[in-house]
Amino acid sequence: MILEVAVAALVLASLTAYVVLGGADFGGGVWDALARGSDAGAQRSVIAKAMGPVWEANHVWLIFAIVATWTAFPAAFAAMFTHLAVPVTIALVGIVLRGSAFALREKAVEVGRPHAGLGHLFGAASIVTPVFLGAAVGALASGTAGRTPGASDAWLAPFPLTVGVLAVCLCALLAAVFLTLETREPLRERFRRRAFGAWGATAVAGAAGILTARQGAPLIFTGLTHGAGAGLVLAAVAAGAGALICLLARRYPLARVCVIAQVAFVLWAWAGAQYPYVVVPTLTIAQAAAPPVTITGFLVVALLGLAILIPSLWYLFRIFKSSEQNS
Amino acid sequence: MAFHIIFAVYGIGLPLLMVIAEALWLKTEDRDYLDMARRWARATGVLFAIGAVSGTVIAFELGLLWPEFMKLAGPVIGMPFSMEGFAFFVEAIFLAVYLYAWDKVNPKAHWLSGIAVAISSVLSGIFVVDANSWMNSPRGLVLLDGTQSSVHPLLAMLNPFASTEIPHMVLAAYIAVGFSVAAIYAFSLLRTRAALGLARKAFVVSFAVAAWLSPVQLLSGDFSARAVGALQPEKLAAMESLFHTRSCAPEIIAGIPDVKTQTVRYGLPIPCGLSFLLKFNPNAVVEGLDAFAPPDRPNPLVVHLSFQLMLWCGFFFVFLAVWAVVVRLRRGALVSSRGLLAGTVAAGMLSLIAIEAGWFVTEVGRQPWVAYRLIRTAQAMTPATSVVMPSLVVFSLIYLFLAALVIWLLLGLASAAHPAQGEGTFGGHRDP
Numbered sequence: 001m002i003l004e005v006a007v008a009a010l011v012l013a014s015l016t017a018y019v020v021l022g023g024a025d026f027g028g029g030v031w032d033a034l035a036r037g038s039d040a041g042a043q044r045s046v047i048a049k050a051m052g053p054v055w056e057a058n059h060v061w062l063i064f065a066i067v068a069t070w071t072a073f074p075a076a077f078a079a080m081f082t083h084l085a086v087p088v089t090i091a092l093v094g095i096v097l098r099g100s101a102f103a104l105r106e107k108a109v110e111v112g113r114p115h116a117g118l119g120h121l122f123g124a125a126s127i128v129t130p131v132f133l134g135a136a137v138g139a140l141a142s143g144t145a146g147r148t149p150g151a152s153d154a155w156l157a158p159f160p161l162t163v164g165v166l167a168v169c170l171c172a173l174l175a176a177v178f179l180t181l182e183t184r185e186p187l188r189e190r191f192r193r194r195a196f197g198a199w200g201a202t203a204v205a206g207a208a209g210i211l212t213a214r215q216g217a218p219l220i221f222t223g224l225t226h227g228a229g230a231g232l233v234l235a236a237v238a239a240g241a242g243a244l245i246c247l248l249a250r251r252y253p254l255a256r257v258c259v260i261a262q263v264a265f266v267l268w269a270w271a272g273a274q275y276p277y278v279v280v281p282t283l284t285i286a287q288a289a290a291p292p293v294t295i296t297g298f299l300v301v302a303l304l305g306l307a308i309l310i311p312s313l314w315y316l317f318r319i320f321k322s323s324e325q326n327s
Numbered sequence: 328m329a330f331h332i333i334f335a336v337y338g339i340g341l342p343l344l345m346v347i348a349e350a351l352w353l354k355t356e357d358r359d360y361l362d363m364a365r366r367w368a369r370a371t372g373v374l375f376a377i378g379a380v381s382g383t384v385i386a387f388e389l390g391l392l393w394p395e396f397m398k399l400a401g402p403v404i405g406m407p408f409s410m411e412g413f414a415f416f417v418e419a420i421f422l423a424v425y426l427y428a429w430d431k432v433n434p435k436a437h438w439l440s441g442i443a444v445a446i447s448s449v450l451s452g453i454f455v456v457d458a459n460s461w462m463n464s465p466r467g468l469v470l471l472d473g474t475q476s477s478v479h480p481l482l483a484m485l486n487p488f489a490s491t492e493i494p495h496m497v498l499a500a501y502i503a504v505g506f507s508v509a510a511i512y513a514f515s516l517l518r519t520r521a522a523l524g525l526a527r528k529a530f531v532v533s534f535a536v537a538a539w540l541s542p543v544q545l546l547s548g549d550f551s552a553r554a555v556g557a558l559q560p561e562k563l564a565a566m567e568s569l570f571h572t573r574s575c576a577p578e579i580i581a582g583i584p585d586v587k588t589q590t591v592r593y594g595l596p597i598p599c600g601l602s603f604l605l606k607f608n609p610n611a612v613v614e615g616l617d618a619f620a621p622p623d624r625p626n627p628l629v630v631h632l633s634f635q636l637m638l639w640c641g642f643f644f645v646f647l648a649v650w651a652v653v654v655r656l657r658r659g660a661l662v663s664s665r666g667l668l669a670g671t672v673a674a675g676m677l678s679l680i681a682i683e684a685g686w687f688v689t690e691v692g693r694q695p696w697v698a699y700r701l702i703r704t705a706q707a708m709t710p711a712t713s714v715v716m717p718s719l720v721v722f723s724l725i726y727l728f729l730a731a732l733v734i735w736l737l738l739g740l741a742s743a744a745h746p747a748q749g750e751g752t753f754g755g756h757r758d759p
Binding site: 059060062063064066067068071074075077078079080081082085088089093095096099100103104221255289290291293294297298301302305306309312313315316319320321322 | 373376377379380382383384386387389391392394395397398399400401402403405406408409410412413415416417419420421423424428431432436443473478479583713717718721725728729732736755
């Protein structure tokens with residue numbers, strides 16, 4: 001059992017990386033869509049520059065989480081994709097359109113062709129995708145998806161949709177705070193204001209999420225208000241408060257740490273509230289798990305993979321850090 | 328899937344060309360090679376970025392369309408996919424070093440990170456093909472009443488088809504990329520006599536990779552066919568259009584199999600050829616399609632024609648390679664032979680067609696099974712039947728869209744490579 005939980009923790013870690021790194025990408029798209037004012041062009045180009053080299057590579061975290069779920073919790077994998085087909089397909093189309101629109105727009109900018117349509121597409125897809133990914137998670141947590149097999153509309157309820165809105169707010173908050181570190185005045189002040197806006201929206205959506213959970217996801221509601229889940233909710237609130245204070249004091253690097261913590265705690269609060277269920281309320285980690293030999297094998301592969309991956313990442317960061325110091 | 332395979336092939340092949348070009352630059356200090364390496368690296372970068380998207384699509388698609396199959400297969404064959412995930416990640420890291428750190432690390436370290444990209448991309452390919460070879464010869468999984476009763480992921484990874492299918496696919500990837508890249512340069516050399524020195528050199532490098540590997544591929548194909556004969560006799564029977572079990576089985580060249588009359592029309596049979604090729608004995612008995620129950624027979628029309636197509640493409644590539652050797656022996660410069668250049672332009676398209684044909688042979692030839700003699704395709708579909716058609720339509724549209732995007736982006740790179748040419752000249756060679 002402990003090994004199964006270890007795999008589940010790996011999945012959660014991968015999802016956390018996706019939400020923080022990929023979430024910031026989505027959020028960048030949101031601010032691209034909402035760019036207003038005389039310096040809208042400057043805002044967009046700073047967003048594009050910040051995302052530039054790594055665009056779309058962040059999906060590797062999501063792919064890893066999916067593959068791990070498939071290998072280690074096959075029953076849950078099958079259930080999720082059967083019940084959540086609609087929101088997941090929409091999110092997928094969003095991911096494809098977003099990446100493509102971004103690439104095409106970069107290209108169009110390079111050769112000086114008009115690209116307003118592509119920009120709108122990029123922005124719209126950046127909003128739609130996290131909403132539906134969030135709604136899929138919400139539907140999974142609500143228990144309706146697990147209880148009524150074949151129901152494809154489990155996500156069309158107040159709780160899942162609120163989770164979708166919360167997801168897009170968190171993305172926007174992450175991106176706004178990250179962008180304060182990528183810019184100088186006066187653009188930086190703009191993104192600081194946006195961060196306040198996103199912060200407020202996140203707080204409202206978070207509170208709404210807990211409220212709608214009482215009706216829409218009773219198991220999650222109990223989990224969020226008791227024990228470890230409640231602790232994680234408090235931690236998320238504390239990190240959020242910290243982020244607000246840092247933004248007020250213009251302590252941007254610290255604000256970044258706080259929002260990352262805030263987003264991670266929100267995700268973990270969901271995971272903690274749902275534990276030990278993978279698909280609420282039909283499959284627990286133990287029930288969905290693959291045979292022990294697969295779980296052990298997967299962990300061995302994951303450890304070996306990390307043993308190669310971590311030095312490589314270290315090398316990458318060392319190269320780019322040292323070149324930053326030189327220039 | 329058919330789109331993804333072409334795309335994956337470039338992901339495997341281009342890094343190889345890129346590190347060869349850079350090695351030549353380090354050795355000769357000829358700036359053209361540096362230029363070449365940078366250009367191919369940029370194409371690799373574009374493909375990698377789309378690859379992340381396309382990979383996400385595949386991960387979702389498998390879950391949406393085949394949840395039941397995935398549920399059964401996950402524990403036993405998820406392992407290579409997890410490894411593929413790590414290989415992809417390592418590739419991303421070193422590709423970032425390669426693309427953005429030309430002037431930040433010393434040349435040797437830069438080249439080595441290119442090697443790391445090439446190795447991890449080929450490893451990705453190996454892991455994925457390993458999963459496919461498992462579908463052809465599933466091991467390490469016993470099903471009782473539709474649930475797993477015994478699971479051995481390691482046995483599954485070491486399935487008997489892996490040792491022939493993996494080299495065949497990797498070679499195919501290198502050859503296809505070599506020829507299709509060479510085709511682009513050959514085309515521009517044919518159109519403008521005074522083409523850039525870069526085009527000549529790039530043609531020689533990419534052509535050489537494909538030409539050297541082509542005869543090896545023929546050998547690998549021979550091994551593969553014998554493995555199919557031993558492990559999936561009905562697939563072999565379909566490939567060879569052998570309707571009836573017999574000794575001294577003929578090898579049929581070309582021809583259209585007719586299922587109704589159980590004969591092959593317009594074919595040229597070589598007496599006892601198949602028996603000899605498979606078992607080195609002209610009188611050996613080879614099982615025909617009639618040895619298997621009708622519902623278990625694959626469609627010989629599609630499989631036989633695809634197989635013949637792949638085979639003849641392969642012979643054509645070897646012919647080109649021999650031709651190139653003759654040209655070298657007699658006159659020296661490969662690029663001065665217009666016939667060879669024209670042949671390469673054709674090979675650029677044919678190599679991609681050969682890959683698709685090979686994919687059809689292995690996939691259609693395995694029907695009606697999704698995992699050979701273990702899970703039928705019909706059993707593997709999602710129970711939410713209402714989502715199948717819309718999903719298929721959505722996925723097809725996504726792939727068409729991505730294909731168009733890749734072509735368009737690579738066209739941009741290709742036309743940047745030949746400023747004298749107009750846009751849109753090289754489209755055909757990239758078209759999946």
